[in-house]
Amino acid sequence: MDGVREGGIPVRPELRPDIEFLPPEEGERSWTIADERHRRFTRLGGGAAALLRGLDGTRDLQQVRHDLGPGVAQEQVEAALRKFTELGLLVGTDTPPAKESRFRFQPPASLQFTVLDRPGFLAPGRLLPRLMANRVVAAGCLLAVLAGLVAVSLGAAEVAKAAWHPMPWQHWLIAAAVVIAVNAVHELAHGAVLARFGGRPHRIGAMLFYCAPAMFCDVTDLWRLRTRGQRVLVALAGVICQLAAAGLLAAGSALCSGELADLLGLCALMTAFTGILNLLPFIRLDGYIALMAWVNIPNLRDKSMADCRAVMNWTVFGGPRPERTLPDGWAVFGAFCLLYPWVLVFNLLVIAHGSLMAYGAWGALSWLSLLAGVIGYVLYRLALMYRASGARNPVRGLITLAALGAGLIALGQSQPHTEKVYGAYTTAGGRTEAVFPDAPGVLAPLPGGSVELMHGGILGRRTVGSGTTGPEEGPGAGTTGPEGGRAKAPLDLFVPFEGIPGELAVRSYRLESVTLRTGAPSRGVAVARAGTTTWLGHVNRLAVTDPWKTLSGVWR
The missing domain is CATH 2.40.30 (Elongation Factor Tu (Ef-tu); domain 3)
Incomplete structure (x- = not known):
């Protein structure tokens, strides 16, 4: 490589030798580009993939454009090369991968701890994938789910009692242990099905997900699989396993009596609830991975949120007209993805208010500190959005935000x-x-x-x-x-x-x-x-009036 043009494009672009090209499945045109070094997968159209594959470092931009023929404009070639450069797919344009810490924070409220990296027992051909991912196990899961549904529909299982009546605290401890154990099998099921189809999990470990303990299995390798059906099965394997466990527990509750039936019913309820919760598509749960695999768009959530932010930057801050990477409807999905985590955070704040305020002055001070941290983070994200918007008129953004704030205040005051x-x-x-x-x-x-x-x-x-x-x-x-x-x-x-x-x-x-x-x-x-x-008065009472009354009472 002789040098770099303006914008970072190499003078003689050359494809990195470790980049893999995964061919499209039948009926598709897009190729998947695997960057194992950065554990990243990118989808490119057939023309862009052919251009990337042909970059051998012996030709400059003019020669590359000439070889593509007169039907391809130089601007198109340079736009594609800029994308390759941004993705680090060319020699000299990739950054060394950061040293991965076992602890990884994913905003807004997920803290992961990697226990095993590239676990050998979940490699293709190993015993565990062969035992867990086969047709006999799949049929058994289906029968277990049906057995549980029959037990609940006939009223034999004590699931309703667990849902509507208080249970002994010891039962809850046992149910929590059962849910954690089933969750571990849930994550192993993802890895086992992935390995059965020829992929391999990157990481497996434990995490705090919106303050709730859970486990995770990184199945990014599912993009190596050739068919959508295989990718969706990898994504849903854990939920299927979890619902099967809930079915077995419900059937066991129907066959027992007394406290044991109550306990098994509670375990069935909690296991089924956490399994169904995993189907939510707006946060990084199994439902989202299944949706992403089915529509065949890697990083669907990030791309749809980027499109939504681009629309917001244009309308709120006066940035350039957005160039979306996905069809229009996905920007709406991106809006839900942006908002839903904050709905969870808001609910956590409400719970925290009720818990902390019971502790008097220290609780009120803790609540105000927590609230200030959340508000500060929101302002920080807005500042980042403003910087990324490329706004030509800062006053427009301030006026728009002021108008939105005034509208929310008026709405809150009128309802x-x-x-x-x-x-x-x-x-x-x-x-x-x-x-x-x-x-x-x-x-x-x-x-x-x-x-x-x-x-x-x-x-x-x-x-x-x-x-x-x-x-x-x-x-x-x-x-x-x-x-x-x-x-x-x-x-x-x-x-x-x-x-x-x-x-x-x-x-x-x-x-x-x-x-x-x-x-x-x-x-x-x-x-x-x-x-x-x-x-507005309700929010003011929770956020300001109650804690300040508590603190002022101590100061007096």
């Missing part, structure tokens, strides 16, 4: 929001009592306000009755004596676990005009009205 407080109810001796946590940031129910009574299981929220709040009173059913004007209630009234030790300071109310359905449980969830405000 009413009913404030609710969540607690528990108990019934004993004809008396129904509702108790609500007595902690900073927890509103008091309205006197005479409506109260919904619901199941108290992990899925809960199924109404079993109603009532209205009477005057606040001393301890009654389900509570113990007052201490300093506060009643105490068992902690397990407020969680879907039985037998949790400890008590919680509560406000206690006797319920009036109570109606309960036949067979309603003697304890469950109580949801009471606590006033009416706007959505």
